[in-house]
Amino acid sequence: MSIFVRAKSRVSKFLMAFFRKRRSRIGIYGPPNAGKTTLANRIARDWTGETVGPVSEIPHETRRALRKQDITITGNNGSTITIDIVDTPGVTTKIDYKDFIEYGVAKDEAVIRAREATEGVAEAMHWLREDIDGVIYMLDSTEDPFLQVNIMMIGIIESRNLPVIIAANKIDLPDASPQRIKSAFPQHPVISISCTEGKNIEELYEQMVNHFG
Amino acid sequence: MMQQGVQIDLISEERLSELTSMEKIHMILDNVRDGRIVILEKGLNPEEQSRLIEMTMREILPDGFNGIEIETYPTRDDAPGFLRRLLGKTTRESRLTVIGPANQLRMIRKDRDMISAWVSSR
Numbered sequence: 001m002s003i004f005v006r007a008k009s010r011v012s013k014f015l016m017a018f019f020r021k022r023r024s025r026i027g028i029y030g031p032p033n034a035g036k037t038t039l040a041n042r043i044a045r046d047w048t049g050e051t052v053g054p055v056s057e058i059p060h061e062t063r064r065a066l067r068k069q070d071i072t073i074t075g076n077n078g079s080t081i082t083i084d085i086v087d088t089p090g091v092t093t094k095i096d097y098k099d100f101i102e103y104g105v106a107k108d109e110a111v112i113r114a115r116e117a118t119e120g121v122a123e124a125m126h127w128l129r130e131d132i133d134g135v136i137y138m139l140d141s142t143e144d145p146f147l148q149v150n151i152m153m154i155g156i157i158e159s160r161n162l163p164v165i166i167a168a169n170k171i172d173l174p175d176a177s178p179q180r181i182k183s184a185f186p187q188h189p190v191i192s193i194s195c196t197e198g199k200n201i202e203e204l205y206e207q208m209v210n211h212f213g
Numbered sequence: 214m215m216q217q218g219v220q221i222d223l224i225s226e227e228r229l230s231e232l233t234s235m236e237k238i239h240m241i242l243d244n245v246r247d248g249r250i251v252i253l254e255k256g257l258n259p260e261e262q263s264r265l266i267e268m269t270m271r272e273i274l275p276d277g278f279n280g281i282e283i284e285t286y287p288t289r290d291d292a293p294g295f296l297r298r299l300l301g302k303t304t305r306e307s308r309l310t311v312i313g314p315a316n317q318l319r320m321i322r323k324d325r326d327m328i329s330a331w332v333s334s335r
Binding site: 091097121125 | 259260262263264267269270275280282283285315316
């Protein structure tokens with residue numbers, strides 16, 4: 001390869017690296033069973049036709065931070081964002097394999113699940129401190145926001161100045177009160193959604209394009 | 214005959230201020246793994262708490278140490294204001310924090326101004 005061709009190739013790679021828009025990594029965080037994986041699956045399915053991870057009633061079904069890359073979301077005015085969605089395990093400070101046994105999981109499998117869950121929580125903490133560019137903070141609108149919110153996680157989001165959208169999920173349920181969540185977070189966009197029914201999901205996408213773009 | 218009971222370490226703000234973040238986390242985790250309850254006069258900041266959780270997860274073993282319980286007071290405002298400050302630009306100060314082994318310390322009730330916990334010996 002001639003010196004001119006090599007030089008051209010290097011300049012081209014440099015310019016591509018310089019001008020290429022970096023994908024944002026958007027983490028879905030929130031308490032266990034708020035609907036994080038259901039939302040991650042819906043976003044991935046709506047924009048790529050694929051899913052991120054399984055959903056079940058067994059605690060810690062999401063035991064690793066699962067990433068779906070290269071999701072391009074288009075807003076109403078045609079503007080787009082390309083993101084990686086990171087579905088994280090619900091943050092906890094304790095994990096006992098016996099909790100899985102109560103859900104009918106065999107002991108050997110329960111021990112494996114517990115180990116994976118510990119790794120997943122550690123990973124989720126690490127991602128939030130180091131690698132996440134924006135957060136969708138999922139809350140269950142049938143529960144009191146004061147009791148659900150994790151002070152530590154909000155503190156990290158705040159100290160890193162990460163853009164955050166609060167998703168008040170489960171508005172399809174009769175005792176949902178998304179207004180309580182809106183009142184609790186007056187300084188941040190709060191979108192009332194139902195991940196299972198897809199209600200207001202377009203509004204969330206629009207907010208994501210505006211907020212994370 | 215060995216006396217049964219639970220050791221409680223109350224650590225002053227001054228003592229904590231002399232420690233680095235990692236020293237604080239190691240001290241807490243070592244004590245809690247020994248079955249002690251640790252009460253910090255001034256709690257950990259969010260980054261330190263996150264590292265404590267991360268390290269706790271790496272220490273969990275089947276039929277052994279299964280994690281920690283950690284509880285702290287929220288800021289002094291009432292609920293809407295509290296959450297407003299929580300996500301606002303004001304700096305929040307960490308407050309008294311209780312940490313213990315998950316198999317010995319159980320939070321019974323938490324209010325804005327009171328934490329009730331149950332402690333059992335191993």
